[in-house]
Amino acid sequence: NFMLTQPHSVSESPGKTVTISCTRSSGSLTSNYVQWYQQRPGRSPTTVIYEDDQRPSGVPDRFSGSIDSSSNSASLTISGLKTEDEADYYCQSWGVFGGGTKLTVL
Amino acid sequence: QVQLQESGPGLVKPSETLSLNCTVSGGSITTSYWSWIRQPPGKGLEWIGYIYYIGTTNYNPSLKSRVTISLDTSRTQFSLQLTSVTAADTAVYYCARAKDIKTPYYLHYWGQGTLVTVSS
Numbered sequence: 001n002f003m004l005t006q007p008h009s010v011s012e013s014p015g016k017t018v019t020i021s022c023t024r025s026s027g028s029l030t031s032n033y034v035q036w037y038q039q040r041p042g043r044s045p046t047t048v049i050y051e052d053d054q055r056p057s058g059v060p061d062r063f064s065g066s067i068d069s070s071s072n073s074a075s076l077t078i079s080g081l082k083t084e085d086e087a088d089y090y091c092q093s094w095g096v097f098g099g100g101t102k103l104t105v106l
Numbered sequence: 107q108v109q110l111q112e113s114g115p116g117l118v119k120p121s122e123t124l125s126l127n128c129t130v131s132g133g134s135i136t137t138s139y140w141s142w143i144r145q146p147p148g149k150g151l152e153w154i155g156y157i158y159y160i161g162t163t164n165y166n167p168s169l170k171s172r173v174t175i176s177l178d179t180s181r182t183q184f185s186l187q188l189t190s191v192t193a194a195d196t197a198v199y200y201c202a203r204a205k206d207i208k209t210p211y212y213l214h215y216w217g218q219g220t221l222v223t224v225s226s
Contacts, residue, residue, distance in 0.1 A: 094211055
């Protein structure tokens with residue numbers, strides 16, 4: 001089986017752009033779609049990106065996803081940061097979740 | 107709008123079997139993939155497994171020997187059984203449904219989660 005590695009935490013100021021990476025340990029990341037979930041404290045996860053780069057309806061276009069096959073990594077980019085974006089973010093591919101990244105907007 | 111609600115005991119003794127149900131409303135249970143995910147307190151998400159509406163299952167290899175997921179279409183519920191539990195199985199357990207039959211791991215609909223503590 002493989003692992004998905006994310007940074008433990010990232011922080012950025014309101015209005016700025018942040019990128020969270022998700023690197024697959026073995027096998028090709030392009031073998032399975034990548035999803036990104038946002039989880040606020042005490043709440044269930046919600047999807048912000050599915051199938052690598054698709055946004056569910058209702059998710060603002062400040063959220064975008066991409067895949068870099070050369071580094072076997074996926075990225076979640078959030079632009080125009082708002083304080084409400086502060087949450088934990090998890091990547092997922094097949095039945096594997098990344099360890100999660102805590103985003104602080106300060 | 108599909109809604110899911112977990113139910114079951116909040117406390118289970120070590121070595122016993124954890125049993126949870128997920129009741130589905132607002133949509134048919136005879137479609138899509140139905141998953142269980144868990145999250146130990148303060149830690150990340152772990153996918154436990156899914157059942158496809160025709161009965162096919164797929165489990166996390168690390169839990170496969172202890173997990174059974176089943177579907178009860180008459181009661182619009184699906185269930186999780188995890189045997190021989192230890193304190194390491196203490197977690198919030200979520201049920202979830204895939205967006206559609208093409209993408210079993212895109213978990214679009216989630217329940218609110220239920221905390222299960224393993225303790226004597």
